[in-house]
Amino acid sequence: MVDISSKSGNVSTNRKKTWHLHGKSFPILYLLPHLIVFTIFFLIPLIFGIYIAFTKWDLVRTPVFVGWDNFKTLLFSHSIFHDQLTSGLWHTILFVLISVPFCILVPLLLAVVLNTKPIFAKFFQGLFYLPSLFSISAVVIVWSLIFNPNYGPLNTLFHLDQVWTGTQPWAWMTIVILTVWWTIGGNMIIYQAALNGIPQDYYEAADIDGASRWKKFIHITLPSIRGQLLFTIVTTTIAQFNIYGQPLMMTNGGPNGSTTVLMMNVQQNAFGSGQSLAGISSAMAVILGICITIVSMVQLFLLRNKD
């Protein structure tokens, strides 16, 4: 900006040059479009969201500051909100604990198998990646037919009479199965790329030493793709912590609220029927956010320190 005014003297003689910003740099003009959108639609909502967690708010009137009250209610009181937080958070963590290992191991196995370069490898790669292109609502609708107690192929084909989404542990199983089916594509591609990057001489040297396939996997393959494993474990955990659509549409949080995850409570309290409880709902979201951040930091720390 200063540069423009200092040059204003020869603007008339140099108009064309100035217009084209010849030799002059205005980085801010390139940054500004993103920074404006980023500030209004990410940064301000983020800060405002943390502030709201310390208020009583109905989304309409002015938020009333209440200090740590929301957090005290959520963490220590004997209230419905406390129950919502503890059970919702526990169900979320339970889902993360069950699903993440599968979301890492299944694609890793697939990548190793595909890496032996059998015929049609490209076709199978495309096939396993395919579900990750679909929305959760479409995925749940397709799987709800598979697990439909009356007309689903699982029951009709095998002559079973199982209410899959209405009884535990099957309700969690259906959610985990469709999640694994839905999400492994990305990790598989990442592992494939990583495996391709391992120099072949490592394996040849191990062959000379007479190492078994398993030994080679443990001592050559895994250490070589450690970075990618770390990356996918962290991103997959974060992604699964945000679970919402699967239980909402597959089990509707049931049976008896046993698959109701925290995001469903956050959404219900803020935007459900009746008066909005945006303050306490925001506090729940902040707690969930803190959990996600802590877990991913711990993972990064643990996995980085192995060297």
Next chain:
Amino acid sequence: MKNKKQGSAQWLSLIFLIVLGVVWITPLLYGLMSSFKSNLEMQSVGFKFLPINWLFTNYTRLLQNTSNTPVFRWFLNSIVISGGSTILVLVVTSLSAFAFSRLRFRGRNVLFMFLLSTMMFPPVMNIIPLYKIMTTLGWANTPWAMIFPAATGVFNIFLIRQFMDNIPIAYDEAARIDGASDWQIFRIVILPLIKPVLFVVALFTFTGSWNDFLWPSIVFSDINKMPITPGLKLLQGMYVADIPTLMAGAIIAIIPTFILYLVAQKYFLQSMSLSVGVKG
């Protein structure tokens, strides 16, 4: 000896892949086949993979519905939203990436690190205030409610910048000697060279926006304005007793991303290695 061993491993792999591949594709194919069945057939026949009578009425009925589940309308809304998001993201992030990769200014690295660090905050924390902002702006139930938040993403800048950093700076310098401005260097030198990464960003923005579920189901309450992904939730409630029609709805919703994938599979797969080459 070694080749023989490798050969047997390949056959084992193939058998494994065929078995798992069948498991993987079956739900999708079964859903697709069921969308051509009549509700009566669905409820009375028991297990049968192919329809006895191929019906297309489930599709036509859904696409003609203009009242409680306007699927065709939702589809068009999704096209507008995903298309708009893609265009805005491309413009905004490529400009920003150019500044971070090619222009010198004070605090460049600090600003970039700051932007990257905000990625660790999960989006759950800003959804409630974002809703308030959208309603205040009068943008709830409009495509803007999804288009602008899509363009906040920092990871796209990161990807594009990484790609730009691999373009030799000598190209810029040659152009600069010829008297090119920053803008001309961006337009004439850089932009044509980063087309592959822009294509990847475009594909991911489009499918990401198309498949977004939580945010649109909050910010769209008007049934005629919503995109198809949250729309399917309404459809599920409406056709709980009519599974074939429900399947038809899901199939309609996945067609665009499926076609994109068929056309640009290479780029989808390449993008994953792009992001990992960076992080791994």
